[in-house]
Amino acid sequence: MQGYLLAFILFMPLMGGLMAYVIPIKSGIIGSSFLSITTILGVYYLSFFQGLIWIFQFEWLPGYLLGFFVDRSSAILIFLTSLISFLVHIFSIFYLSGDNHENRYYLKLGFFTFSMLGLLMSDHLILFFIFWELVGFSSYMLIIFWFKNFKNAKAGRIAFMTNRITDLILFVGLLMLMGSGHDGFISNLGQLTSNTSSTTIGICLLIGVLGKSAQFPFFTWLPRAMVGPVPVSALIHAATMVAAGVYLLFRIYEVFGPYLLDWIASLGLLTAFLAALIAIFQTDIKAVLAYSTISQLGYMVMGMGVGAYDMAMFHLWTHAFFKAGLFLCIGSVIYFLSIQVPATDVQDMRCMGGLKSYLPFTFWSYLVCMMALVGLPFFSGFISKEGILLGAFFWAQQSENGLALALPIAALGISFLTAYYMGKQLFLVFLGSYRGKKLFKMPIKSWSEKIPILILAVFSISFFYRIHLPGVDLFFLEYWFGPQPEVVVPWMSPLAGFSILLVLLGLGFSYWNFGRSGINQVNSFNYSRLSIFVQNGFYLDKFYIEILLPSFDWLVFKTSKIDTVLINPLLNVMSITVVILSKLTDLFDKLIVDGLVSLVKRVVQILGLLFTKFHSERVQMHFVSAIIGLVIILVWLKFVI
Numbered sequence: 194m195q196g197y198l199l200a201f202i203l204f205m206p207l208m209g210g211l212m213a214y215v216i217p218i219k220s221g222i223i224g225s226s227f228l229s230i231t232t233i234l235g236v237y238y239l240s241f242f243q244g245l246i247w248i249f250q251f252e253w254l255p256g257y258l259l260g261f262f263v264d265r266s267s268a269i270l271i272f273l274t275s276l277i278s279f280l281v282h283i284f285s286i287f288y289l290s291g292d293n294h295e296n297r298y299y300l301k302l303g304f305f306t307f308s309m310l311g312l313l314m315s316d317h318l319i320l321f322f323i324f325w326e327l328v329g330f331s332s333y334m335l336i337i338f339w340f341k342n343f344k345n346a347k348a349g350r351i352a353f354m355t356n357r358i359t360d361l362i363l364f365v366g367l368l369m370l371m372g373s374g375h376d377g378f379i380s381n382l383g384q385l386t387s388n389t390s391s392t393t394i395g396i397c398l399l400i401g402v403l404g405k406s407a408q409f410p411f412f413t414w415l416p417r418a419m420v421g422p423v424p425v426s427a428l429i430h431a432a433t434m435v436a437a438g439v440y441l442l443f444r445i446y447e448v449f450g451p452y453l454l455d456w457i458a459s460l461g462l463l464t465a466f467l468a469a470l471i472a473i474f475q476t477d478i479k480a481v482l483a484y485s486t487i488s489q490l491g492y493m494v495m496g497m498g499v500g501a502y503d504m505a506m507f508h509l510w511t512h513a514f515f516k517a518g519l520f521l522c523i524g525s526v527i528y529f530l531s532i533q534v535p536a537t538d539v540q541d542m543r544c545m546g547g548l549k550s551y552l553p554f555t556f557w558s559y560l561v562c563m564m565a566l567v568g569l570p571f572f573s574g575f576i577s578k579e580g581i582l583l584g585a586f587f588w589a590q591q592s593e594n595g596l597a598l599a600l601p602i603a604a605l606g607i608s609f610l611t612a613y614y615m616g617k618q619l620f621l622v623f624l625g626s627y628r629g630k631k632l633f634k635m636p637i638k639s640w641s642e643k644i645p646i647l648i649l650a651v652f653s654i655s656f657f658y659r660i661h662l663p664g665v666d667l668f669f670l671e672y673w674f675g676p677q678p679e680v681v682v683p684w685m686s687p688l689a690g691f692s693i694l695l696v697l698l699g700l701g702f703s704y705w706n707f708g709r710s711g712i713n714q715v716n717s718f719n720y721s722r723l724s725i726f727v728q729n730g731f732y733l734d735k736f737y738i739e740i741l742l743p744s745f746d747w748l749v750f751k752t753s754k755i756d757t758v759l760i761n762p763l764l765n766v767m768s769i770t771v772v773i774l775s776k777l778t779d780l781f782d783k784l785i786v787d788g789l790v791s792l793v794k795r796v797v798q799i800l801g802l803l804f805t806k807f808h809s810e811r812v813q814m815h816f817v818s819a820i821i822g823l824v825i826i827l828v829w830l831k832f833v834i
Contacts, residue, residue, distance in 0.1 A: 198234065199263060201312050202271065205231040206278065209302020217296040221286035221641075226297035226574060228279040230304070233274035237833040262380055264314040266506065270313050270440065273510060277517055278306040278428060280645035284521050285424045287641040288528060298422070305331035305428070312437060318377045319368045325363075325405075325437065329356045332434045348417035355414040356404055362834045363401025369394045370448065379444050388780040395453045396446060406438030408494055409464040412487045419479040423524030426479060430486040436509055439493045443502055458588070460497025462600055465491030469610035473617070478523055478540050481618050485566065486516060488611065492581055495604060501584025508577035511653070515565035515574060518649030522559040525552060525642060526622060533632050542618060554643060556623045558650040563619060565653040567612040567696050570689075578608070579689055586688065608692050612699025620708040647754050 213220035230373025249261045282302065289295055308327035315321040330353075371377045375393065402408070407415035415435065419426055429435060442457070442617035449457065465488045472484035488661070489512050496505030549556040565572035568579070585601035680780060714748040 199261070199314065202231050202234050203307065203314060205234075206275075206303045206306035206310065208303075208807070210307075212301040213299035213303065214296045220299045221289070223281065223304055225279065225282040227303070228275065228282050231275040231306075231310075232272070232279045235268075235275045236239075247749065248504060252370055253351060258317070258376075259320045260316040261314045261320075264312055264380075267313045268444070269510065270436075271310060273513055273515045274306065274309050278302070278309075279514055281424045281428045281650060283641050284427075284524065284645040285641075286296070287639045288424055288524055289422065294338075298335075301331060301334045301338070301512070302425075302428070305335060307436070309434070312747040313440070316379050318371060318379065321379065321441075322360075322364060322367055324644065325441075326360065327471050328429075328434055328437055329360065329405075331355070331417075332429055335425045335429070338421055338425065341649065348420045351419045351578040352414040355411060359400050359404025359411060360396050366394050366397025366401065369397065382445060382447055391448075391450065392453070395449050398448065399453065399457065400492075402438040402442045403460065405439070405441070406435050406490045406494065407487050408438070408491060409460060409467060412464060412468060416480050416483040419483050423479070423527060426483075427520035427524070430482070430520060432515055435486060436488060436513070439490060439497070439505065439509055442494065442497050443506055444503055446497065454498050456498070458495050458585075458600060459542050461491045461493070461495030461498055462604055463491070465495065465607050466487070466603065466610070469614065469629065472614040473610065475614075476542055478526065478545075478618065478622065479520075480541050481542075481614060482516070482519055482523065485611070485614070486512075488607065489516070489566075492604070492607075493598075496581040496584060499581075499585045499588035499600075501588075504577060504580030504584055508574075508581060511573035511577045512566065514649050515572075517557060518562035518653060520567065521649065522555050522562065522647050524556045524767075525646070530629075534630050535692060542621040544629045545622045545627070547623070547627040549623040551632060552623075555646070556751040558646045559617070559623065561650040562653050563615050567615055567699070568608055568692060569696055570693065571655050573599040573653050576655055579692065582688060582692065584804060604691060605688075605695065609695040612696040613703045616700045616703025617707050620704060621663070624708060 205227050208356045212227065213224040216223060246287045253515070282299070285302070289298060293300065305328070306332050307397075308324055312321060312324035312328055317323055333349050333353040336352055337346050373391070375382060396762070415430075418429065420427075426773060437760045468487035472488065473479050475481045475484065489508070493505040493508050493512075496502065496508065526545070526548060527539050529548075561572070565574040568575045582601060582604060585604055586598075589597040589601050
């Protein structure tokens with residue numbers, strides 16, 4: 194029964210996408226209807242099954258098994274993915290209304306959700322990698338949805354190729370892992386022995402994780418992926434594609450030894466810091482959220498590295514809701530401005546301001562999700578972020594390295610940067626006065642816009658998660674999550690207090706720079722050489738395109754000389770040798786083989802003629818003659834001799 198139910202959950206999004214494509218009338222409603230069934234089944238499944246829920250194995254090739262499994266961790270993410278995808282489907286009805294290719298969009302969206310759900314259910318590494326690639330392919334199709342724009346097609350191609358390079362290294366690591374004695378089932382993975390081989394395997398797997406989750410130095414592709422529709426960005430950034438790397442890291446956690454885990458923690462921290470710093474200097478409204486996603490994923494990776502993997506997965510959950518909510522709010526802003534001033538750049542924050550009075554519902558929903566992102570009390574991001582920070586300080590306390598304490602302190606400082614760039618976006622977009630052409634109030638009354646945003650904003654409030662206050666125990670999803678590590682967050686806690694202080698300072702400095710002076714400060718802020726350097730992502734993208742790729746071209750050119758000097762002459766000699774051998778074999782055939790065959794043929798012909806004579810009409814005469822001759826010989830022998 195469980196297997197049929199999960200198969201139903203898995204294939205329902207794909208069926209919905211196919212039906213939406215075949216029946217182009219109300220394709221958004223059709224696709225959303227199928228996703229609603231998946232979401233309801235996900236809630237039911239998560240609510241009524243405990244522990245290790247389901248394992249299914251089947252024989253793919255003779256003697257070769259693949260399988261699916263669902264435990265509580267994957268069940269939570271199955272529900273999360275289906276819910277976020279369902280809300281994105283609903284919002285897309287509003288956002289893509291009037292698009293001539295809606296049916297194609299919902300087909301790709303359904304295929305994307307199907308791929309992600311398959312990834313979450315996969316037990317075997319090969320099956321996991323197949324769905325991993327399907328997620329990458331479907332995300333590429335969604336990124337280039339408006340492919341007639343060359344910029345969009347180029348961005349999608351860069352995102353696709355970056356992931357394919359890292360995925361190739363990941364595949365090598367998976368093959369090496371299975372070749373080291375493991376059967377390939379994720380549920381049976383154990384810690385490898387500490388040797389060169391295990392280190393190599395861990396590095397290959399880690400590169401795959403870094404590529405998919407847009408971590409340093411592979412994070413340049415994710416901001417480029419913002420060229421797709423806003424609902425696609427919400428889906429990719431929230432609960433699916435980029436979170437797949439963190440999920441893989443969680444599943445294969447036991448493979449990594451202490452040395453690699455320290456590197457994972459350091460890379461996560463570095464990514465979180467660099468992405469937050471880049472986000473400060475962005476002027477594109479979607480780019481700010483893109484780099485914010487990279488920074489928060491860095492938090493999760495760091496949490497994995499320091500051993501706080503439960504809190505890292507919890508942060509993945511909370512981040513999915515408030516980040517999807519932020520993207521959909523931004524989508525409402527972009528949609529509103531595209532109608533008001535279609536000829537201008539509707540994503541440049543320098544041309545916005547004062548939109549609170551035009552979009553009050555969007556503003557208040559954005560504010561709730563933003564407070565969750567920066568990590569203020571009473572919002573979900575505060576609980577998960579503090580859990581990771583507590584894990585980092587505990588890791589530093591247990592570490593023998595005296596510099597380990599620098600990691601959690603630096604992670605704590607990123608809270609200031611997060612609050613600063615989110616405050617900048619808040620002040621430039623919603624507060625102050627509008628800095629573009631005159632706007633007219635046109636209230637958008639669309640249930641498909643407001644309902645998804647409202648649900649995401651509600652799930653960004655900490656009431657729905659376990660909180661311990663003096664004499665109060667509030668919980669909502671604890672039954673689904675199971676027993677959780679008790680995270681005590683009294684307001685007098687030094688860590689919590691200092692974190693809140695940094696967030697408030699970040700918001701205060703942001704108001705000082707952008708809330709009072711507005712666009713003038715923004716323009717002066719973004720014209721220094723340092724700001725341009727940081728704004729362009731430290732020119733990593735340019736380094737890849739203008740230095741790294743030409744270096745590969747130079748390497749190819751140099752290797753082509755080896756072909757000219759060594760390989761080609763060798764091939765020529767081999768070809769001449771083959772020709773000579775073919776001539777010799779031909780001559781051998783003519784002189785030896787054909788001659789022998791001709792001789793045998795001639796002998797057979799002579800014998801045939803003799804037998805023909807024997808069977809002629811004079812056979813009797815020959816027989817009588819032989820008898821007479823035999824008699825004469827016998828008489829001669831008897832009487833004469």
